[in-house]
Amino acid sequence: MTDDPSTTAVTDVSGPAPMAHPPAGPVTNTGVSPVPARSPRSKLVERSIGTIALVGTVATVWLGIWVTPPDRIQGDLVRLVYIHPGVAWVALYLAFGLAAVSSLLYLWPRTRSLFWDRLAAAAVEVGVVFSACTLVSGSIWGKPTWGVWWAWDARLTLTAVLLVLFLGYLALRQIPAEPEVRARRSAFVALFAAIDVPLVHFSVNWWNTLHQGATVLNPGLKLKIHGSMALTLLLGFVALTLVFVWMLLVRYRIGVLEDWLAANELDLALIERQSEGGGPVDGGPVGMGAIDELSTDRVVVA
Amino acid sequence: MWRDAALVAGKDLRIEGRSRVALSQVAPFGIVALVLFAFALGPDRQVMAKGAPGLFWVAVLFCTVLAIQRSVSVESSDGARDGLRLSGIDPAGLYLGKALAVAAQLIVLELLLAAGVVLLYGARIQVPWMIAVSCLLGTIGLAATGTLYGALSSGLRVRETLLPFLLLPIAAPVLLAGTRIWQAAMAGGTPATGMQWLRLLVVFDVVYLAIGVVLFGPIQETA
Numbered sequence: 001m002t003d004d005p006s007t008t009a010v011t012d013v014s015g016p017a018p019m020a021h022p023p024a025g026p027v028t029n030t031g032v033s034p035v036p037a038r039s040p041r042s043k044l045v046e047r048s049i050g051t052i053a054l055v056g057t058v059a060t061v062w063l064g065i066w067v068t069p070p071d072r073i074q075g076d077l078v079r080l081v082y083i084h085p086g087v088a089w090v091a092l093y094l095a096f097g098l099a100a101v102s103s104l105l106y107l108w109p110r111t112r113s114l115f116w117d118r119l120a121a122a123a124v125e126v127g128v129v130f131s132a133c134t135l136v137s138g139s140i141w142g143k144p145t146w147g148v149w150w151a152w153d154a155r156l157t158l159t160a161v162l163l164v165l166f167l168g169y170l171a172l173r174q175i176p177a178e179p180e181v182r183a184r185r186s187a188f189v190a191l192f193a194a195i196d197v198p199l200v201h202f203s204v205n206w207w208n209t210l211h212q213g214a215t216v217l218n219p220g221l222k223l224k225i226h227g228s229m230a231l232t233l234l235l236g237f238v239a240l241t242l243v244f245v246w247m248l249l250v251r252y253r254i255g256v257l258e259d260w261l262a263a264n265e266l267d268l269a270l271i272e273r274q275s276e277g278g279g280p281v282d283g284g285p286v287g288m289g290a291i292d293e294l295s296t297d298r299v300v301v302a
Numbered sequence: 303m304w305r306d307a308a309l310v311a312g313k314d315l316r317i318e319g320r321s322r323v324a325l326s327q328v329a330p331f332g333i334v335a336l337v338l339f340a341f342a343l344g345p346d347r348q349v350m351a352k353g354a355p356g357l358f359w360v361a362v363l364f365c366t367v368l369a370i371q372r373s374v375s376v377e378s379s380d381g382a383r384d385g386l387r388l389s390g391i392d393p394a395g396l397y398l399g400k401a402l403a404v405a406a407q408l409i410v411l412e413l414l415l416a417a418g419v420v421l422l423y424g425a426r427i428q429v430p431w432m433i434a435v436s437c438l439l440g441t442i443g444l445a446a447t448g449t450l451y452g453a454l455s456s457g458l459r460v461r462e463t464l465l466p467f468l469l470l471p472i473a474a475p476v477l478l479a480g481t482r483i484w485q486a487a488m489a490g491g492t493p494a495t496g497m498q499w500l501r502l503l504v505v506f507d508v509v510y511l512a513i514g515v516v517l518f519g520p521i522q523e524t525a
Binding site: 107161164165167168171172175181184185188189192193195196199200202203204206207 | 475498502
């Protein structure tokens with residue numbers, strides 16, 4: 001079924017589905033529900049955030065590499081400070097925090113909605129990417145400064161454990177199930193993992209600490225570095241946060257489409273097989289043409 | 303709740319008493335693991351004695367996975383799970399009962415493994431009560447989390463492969479705490495560092511037992 005042309009056609013859809021938008025349009029007689037539509041406003045929001053994130057990232061790179069001075073002790077290595085803490089902030093606080101909160105909101109009967117489930121899934125997936133980037137950028141930094149690629153330091157260990165915990169979450173989501181069953185199961189797992197985080201945090205802290213203390217998020221939020229460096233650092237945080245938001249929006253939208261595809265896969269394949277025999281289905285003008293149209297925007301299989 | 307827990311635990315232990323799966327498969331597996339660790343770390347007894355606390359707990363973790371798989375699989379055939387739910391047993395009681403049965407089996411296993419560590423690796427235990435308490439608390443934590451994840455994964459066809467992946471990272475604090483307490487108990491001296499870790503284990507146990515008691519009903523519905 002995955003070789004089905006309709007699969008590729010649908011992943012090419014260049015932009016449907018705003019957050020929690022109900023499938024719009026008339027239900028047709030083919031049994032295929034319409035592709036979730038996407039309002040122009042949500043498209044605009046997504047593109048604006050994407051553009052600002054891109055500009056911010058480019059500006060951070062420019063400032064970080066060409067404008068800011070090298071550090072007295074660390075030399076050019078210090079430039080990693082514009083990326084590494086920002087990526088870690090997104091991964092460890094934003095992404096996994098959001099995943100935990102939305103999982104909780106899904107489990108709470110009053111706020112139960114697939115919206116929270118998809119948001120949690122999107123946050124975890126983006127968070128996994130960011131935490132992998134945290135570990136990689138940390139390793140690149142650790143080799144010249146600490147002399148090793150990996151140290152069993154408390155924060156590194158915590159990040160690694162988090163990554164593994166949420167990889168487990170993603171593995172669980174891969175298992176085919178009814179959307180509600182999958183949502184509940186995943187929400188429980190995310191919740192248990194989130195509860196484990198402080199416990200892992202304390203245990204690895206007592207176990208070993210090598211990493212420097214928090215530079216940016218120290219009590220009182222007093223920046224310990226100055227001038228253009230502080231500005232670049234701040235810009236990096238903002239830019240990476242926006243990158244996260246943009247990826248989250250896109251991933252959420254893909255999640256909506258995936259659910260739509262899972263629900264309509266069979267009907268789409270049927271339409272296609274029937275159209276191979278030539279002639280319309282159910283008297284309607286439905287055939288390969290309708291499926292081809294899926295690759296364009298806002299299509300209703302009619 | 304407590305009566306239901308005792309009933310369920312009694313049932314699981316009776317099944318174990320008759321089938322002897324834990325005794326004839328899980329326990330020998332633990333011993334095999336100890337022997338393999340010895341092969342991996344070489345015949346130097348000093349190295350092995352030093353690594354004994356960690357090796358003990360890793361062996362316990364692996365055995366926990368097996369014990370949980372077994373605890374889930376006794377419910378998976380003949381519609382036993384539905385039967386249990388229909389029987390009107392309190393979900394919290396069911397949870398505590400399953401966890402208790404697993405914990406009881408693990409305690410026996412740990413006695414065996416501890417003896418193995420002392421005899422095979424030459425580990426010297428200076429403060430036995432700390433070892434005992436750490437095993438008790440650690441086992442409760444493992445049984446509490448394991449039973450939760452066992453229930454979550456019980457309906458899945460990929461249960462065997464998914465369960466260790468989900469459970470083992472969650473149990474990381476138990477491994478860390480258990481190992482450190484053992485190290486403290488083997489070194490002797492002041493039990494101050496050990497106490498800190500014992501408190502962590504207590505928190506871990508209380509948190510996950512509470513979650514299980516509250517959420518086991520809803521979790522069962524997802525399976």
